[in-house]
Amino acid sequence: DIQMTQSPSTLSASVGDRVTITCRASQSINTWLAWYQQKPGKAPNLLIYKTSSLESGVPSRFSGSGSGTEFTLTISSLQPDDFATYYCQQYNSYQLTFGGGTKVDIK
């Protein structure tokens, strides 16, 4: 199975900060990586797919990059609505594994 490791697990930031979350795969997944945002009590919401493609309706302050085994999600200017937990997911293999999550909270 492909293991996905996210860092940090928790991130404290302020409105307006630039935020970067890293996701590492245990083997190459090409660019088959997605990012989700989840708020308490809600289902996850797809933000980015194929490493860097923005899902329809997602603000342009979200961006993704990477390839192979190392990937990043960047929020260019953190907004109040962005305080949430973020997950990466690989879909290179049929075992569609998620990273452990990164909680972004208020500093």
Added chain:
Amino acid sequence: EVQLLDSGGDLVQPGGSLRLSCAASGFSFHDYGMSWVRQAPGKGLEWVSVIRGSGDVIYYADSVKGRFTISRDNSKNTLYLQMNGLRAEDTAVYYCAKAQLGGYNYGPFDYWGQGTLVTVSS
């Protein structure tokens, strides 16, 4: 509008069985792979199983292989998860999720159900 409605969650004793359902609408259900994803209380997301649109290709996470069975009824636009031999560690909110693209694509997931809670406890 795409909608996924999860149901069937309940309190069940260890060793028991439960069947979850996910009623889909707003898209050509038979064209898309569907997955179940679970989330234990306070924990992260865990992919459980996927089934291709035609129902002929199925995969499971190692943690549920041999105990859980995914299926679909394309005539009813409904996805199922039969869970047998339930353990305390299966306690979680279970979400159904739709693959973004059809065919042999299984991820990512562009629509999710609201989730249904399964609690395994005596």
